[in-house]
Amino acid sequence: MSLTGVMGALSDPIRVGLVRLLADGRERGWGELRAPVAKSTLSHHLRVLRDAGLTRTRQEGTRCYVELRRADLHERFPGLLQAVLSAAEDEDVGSQVGLADTPPPQ
Amino acid sequence: MSLTGVMGALSDPIRVGLVRLLADGRERGWGELRAPVAKSTLSHHLRVLRDAGLTRTRQEGTRCYVELRRADLHERFPGLLQAVLSAAEDEDVGSQVGLADTPPPQ
DNA sequence: TTCGATGTTCGTGAAACATCGAACAAGCTA
DNA sequence: TAGCTTGTTCGATGTTTCACGAACATCGAA
Numbered sequence: 001m002s003l004t005g006v007m008g009a010l011s012d013p014i015r016v017g018l019v020r021l022l023a024d025g026r027e028r029g030w031g032e033l034r035a036p037v038a039k040s041t042l043s044h045h046l047r048v049l050r051d052a053g054l055t056r057t058r059q060e061g062t063r064c065y066v067e068l069r070r071a072d073l074h075e076r077f078p079g080l081l082q083a084v085l086s087a088a089e090d091e092d093v094g095s096q097v098g099l100a101d102t103p104p105p106q
Numbered sequence: 107m108s109l110t111g112v113m114g115a116l117s118d119p120i121r122v123g124l125v126r127l128l129a130d131g132r133e134r135g136w137g138e139l140r141a142p143v144a145k146s147t148l149s150h151h152l153r154v155l156r157d158a159g160l161t162r163t164r165q166e167g168t169r170c171y172v173e174l175r176r177a178d179l180h181e182r183f184p185g186l187l188q189a190v191l192s193a194a195e196d197e198d199v200g201s202q203v204g205l206a207d208t209p210p211p212q
Numbered sequence: 213t214t215c216g217a218t219g220t221t222c223g224t225g226a227a228a229c230a231t232c233g234a235a236c237a238a239g240c241t242a
Numbered sequence: 243t244a245g246c247t248t249g250t251t252c253g254a255t256g257t258t259t260c261a262c263g264a265a266c267a268t269c270g271a272a
Contacts, residue, residue: 003193008117011110012230030249041231043250048229062239062248077193079185087109087183118260136219147261149220154259168218168269 001053001076009052010084015045017094019054022068023085028099030064035097107159107182115158116190121151123200125160128174129191134205136170141203 009015014035022028035042046066049055054073058065073081088094115121120141128134141148152172155161160179164171179187194200 003190003197003199004117004119004122007113007190011114011117013110014230016110031247037230038232039249040233040251044230047250059249064249077189080189080193083183083186083189084109084113087186091109093109114259120260137217143260144262145219146221146263150260153220165219170219 001072003077005052006054006077006080009048009054012045012048013094014042014097015049015094016084016088017097018045018049018066019068019081020085020088020094021097021099022055022066023070023081025068025070027058027065027067030066032100033066033097034100107178109183111158112160112183112186115154115160118151118154119200120148120203121155121200122190122194123203124151124155124172125174125187126191126194126200127203127205128161128172129176129187131174131176133164133171133173136172138206139172139203140206 010019014037017035018033021033030046033042035045037045046055046057049066050057054069056067056069058067070081116125120143123141124139127139136148136152139148141151143151152161152163155172156163160175162173162175164173176187
């Protein structure tokens with residue numbers, strides 16, 4: 001989890017949107033995520049986030065679950081997440097990313 | 107000065123080094139800056155920082171002076187600069203960038 | 213005006229990135 | 243076993259980024 005890696009990961013609106021979505025700390029199923037890109041592209045973005053250390057991915061059977069590593073993030077870069085989240089909200093960055101109508105499939 | 111722009115600008119070690127150097131708020135002449143790249147490349151990085159809104163450049167005769175836009179940065183992204191600076195120090199990011207032996211030519 | 217110093221811009225090339233569709237692998241389920 | 247769902251991986255493609263040297267522009271000094 002390096003500084004430049006994290007910065008690079010956050011330099012794309014889709015990834016910022018994913019971070020915003022996960023910012024509440026809840027784990028999300030892959031199927032819930034909605035972004036205006038092909039699924040292979042979404043897979044790519046999630047991999048970038050994971051490689052940068054921003055998220056953690058858990059596989060369960062054929063499904064994947066993503067979670068923001070808030071604690072680690074806060075320990076390594078105190079204040080960063082908050083700064084990013086408020087700026088993203090102000091500028092409306094990443095709002096193209098959302099959740100499926102069907103809430104958590106339980 | 108957009109979130110993703112700033113993040114992208116900070117995703118390169120040389121640029122982080124420049125920001126660290128300018129973090130004390132003092133204006134620096136280009137001639138003082140030392141980085142392990144060609145001058146055209148340094149010019150490029152300084153342009154990226156300027157375009158992202160992180161710095162301000164002033165031209166005086168044949169010389170250029172750079173300055174970090176700390177106030178604007180703090181207003182737009184409170185806490186971000188601090189987070190970046192401490193992380194950069196911890197990881198020793200951008201330490202390749204330094205000042206010339208000759209201090210401010212004046 | 214000629215020279216030297218200082219940056220910018222240009223042309224180029226290598227690498228990285230974003231994106232897509234198609235092919236693939238792995239589990240469930242019928 | 244066959245089929246469906248889910249997500250990853252694999253080219254392919256076009257764009258952006260980083261880097262360099264060379265050429266250019268500008269200014270002050272000789």
